[in-house]
């Protein structure tokens with residue numbers, strides 16, 4: 024039956040509870056533990072049933088329960104506390120941004136684009152780490168007062184929810200999201216009609232409406248094409264996250280990039296910076312260039328300067344297969360009309376997404392498009408930065424990989440969203456409430472050592488106990504759905520030991536993460552689990568048993584990933600194992616939160632260097648868990664001695680089988696020699712003193728460092744502020760500087776390869792003493808270019824066995840005048856502070872005040 028009219032029915036709240044409505048619609052509550060407690064207190068059962076959704080809770084709660092609450096002074100007092108915190112947050116006296124960006128341009132605005140956002144479990148528009156990172160980025164931007172807005176898609180069915188067949192094979196279910204009972208607001212025109220934007224696809228226009236999620240002070244705008252105006256195909260563009268075929272993916276990415284730019288414009292926003300979180304949104308560059316050409320009458324080259332100067336791109340995968348590649352004919356079909364708008368040939372246009380402009384067979388890479396249209400590009404850990412420089416080296420063919428202009432900003436997590444309620448309470452008391460944003464250098468971190476061991480340990484034990492209860496209830500629910508016998512249900516009510524060493528592993532079941540590495544030697548594992556490892560147990564004589572809690576989804580099309588899940592389930596069915604290993608179905612942000620607080624150690628076994636960063640280990644560390652991990656991603660740069668243990672030494676072997684063998688062995692040894700003995704070494708009060716030291720080190724060293732407060736500050740200082748400044752510079756006086764830069768670049772491109780290095784002379788010949796000054800003179804024929812158009816850099820360093828300079832250090836050479844022949848003369852003085860076989864090299868780069876960095880044009884000359 025089709026309705027003839029629809030209504031949007033709002034819950035009726037008693038007058039005194041009215042403030043709850045605004046709180047329910049602002050995700051601020053997701054990181055205020057007292058706000059969560061308040062909603063739970065209204066109706067604990069319904070709170071669980073609604074998957075922690077306060078909007079649905081207020082809509083479905085019985086009216087008499089609301090009336091009770093409105094007459095309950097305890098409840099009202101708690102509500103007032105939360106509401107006043109909320110109001111203070113919404114209208115701060117001074118934010119970090121206001122303090123830091125004192126010379127901020129008046130209308131600074133950063134637009135952050137991502138295909139997924141993980142903000143809370145009741146808003147299932149994320150699949151994993153990328154989305155959770157984007158969600159935490161918004162939350163910290165809000166905390167810091169950054170003028171940032173998010174842009175994404177609102178999925179009708181989102182990412183799948185997971186359940187398992189009795190034989191352990193992953194099944195997928197796609198519950199439909201009811202947008203009207205989620206913390207979302209539809210954007211309407213002043214006349215009260217839905218505001219629509221329109222994106223042109225081949226032979227038709229597609230309409231989308233805009234939903235807003237309020238994340239503290241930061242708005243997130245989400246596009247939705249499920250409208251009667253659209254065809255059946257177009258309605259389902261926003262059905263699934265990472266579902267469908269390549270054509271659907273292109274549709275989604277056009278909607279995100281092109282539609283996203285249009286939505287900001289239709290809201291009257293004029294961002295000064297655009298941040299592409301992964302390459303999915305890179306079509307936004309095309310739309311921005313088109314608008315600049317059509318509305319501000321810039322040429323393509325001029326528009327490109329403006330766009331590039333003001334954009335950032337963050338890459339998240341070190342695996343080439345993880346990058347969107349589209350065949351050229353599809354790109355021409357879907358977005359080829361931009362080539363006409365840009366006055367480019369199709370081949371020139373396609374080169375925006377290629378490494379080699381002339382390679383007609385080369386697919387179009389969204390990452391290449393993003394890099395070609397950004398002036399700040401970064402990976403998400405130091406190691407991933409290195410890998411990315413190698414991976415994208417082809418875009419800068421004249422540069423050694425170390426010089427490729429891709430930097431790194433290590434990921435983080437949002438502390439207030441990730442740390443368990445009781446631990447937040449403890450840290451607030453001992454460190455003060457600023458701990459959640461405080462940098463590593465803040466003296467408050469030294470106060471971690473003053474937290475009594477016993478208190479920290481008891482709080483952690485509460486979290487473990489809560490996790491075990493949670494696992495039991497989830498398992499029972501799963502067994503009930505599978506139609507299990509009552510004996511099985513009874514058994515599930517007793518799995519795991521709330522006092523035993525609990526190892527956690529939860530992540531996507533992508534094969535490189537090697538979820539089953541710990542199963543490699545089943546007999547040795549069984550001995551470990553059953554407590555056969557000898558330890559000194561202090562006054563408490565007990566068997567040092569060990570248990571695993573595991574969770575994670577495999578992508579619906581990833582059968583090898585599903586096989587790994589099944590392998591684990593089969594192992595739990597082995598004799599005596601059900602009490603030692605539990606798989607929690609349907610991993611989501613809530614399961615993650617329970618696990619990172621209630622496990623004792625966080626296990627991570629990716630194949631180096633395929634884990635770009637990894638963030639669940641950071642969440643665990645913030646809850647005081649030591650990490651046990653291969654040296655990959657963030658863990659490679661953490662203090663893996665004080666705050667946990669390393670598996671292996673970061674070596675890679677060509678033979679994958681051998682690699683697994685070596686690292687599984689290293690994992691068992693770590694458990695047997697270090698982890699288990701330390702955990703079970705108790706004092707007379709049952710407190711494992713050595714273990715608590717590791718917990719404290721994890722808290723004081725990793726919380727400030729692997730925190731999105733640190734991360735977003737870094738993006739602001741290194742990326743957003745400079746990009747915004749460049750944007751304003753290029754835009755002023757009707758884009759005068761952009762026009763000048765485009766003209767100058769064209770001139771330099773034309774004459775660059777006529778530059779000749781005539782001679783390089785040194786004041787000393789072959790033999791030198793340490794610290795002896797050497798004068799270097801370079802004579803260069805610049806042709807049509809001026810001395811100011813280039814910078815000449817002298818590198819000095821040790822010559823290695825291969826005959827190349829090592830750890831070369833640069834000196835900028837000074838232009839001193841013109842020789843009688845009309846050549847330019849540059850000089851520098853150098854000396855060596857160590858002896859040995861040393862050398863020099865000379866590099867020429869373009870120079871202009873408006874370039875964001877000297878490698879922007881990809882032009883380099885070496886002598």
Ligand SMILES: *Cc1c(COP(=O)(O)O)cnc(C)c1O
Nearest residue numbers: 151152530611612615637638639
């Ligand atoms: C944190 C988180 C992730 C990312 O964890 P990794 O360690 O990066 O794999 C994935 N899914 C959920 C639900 C999370 O909370």
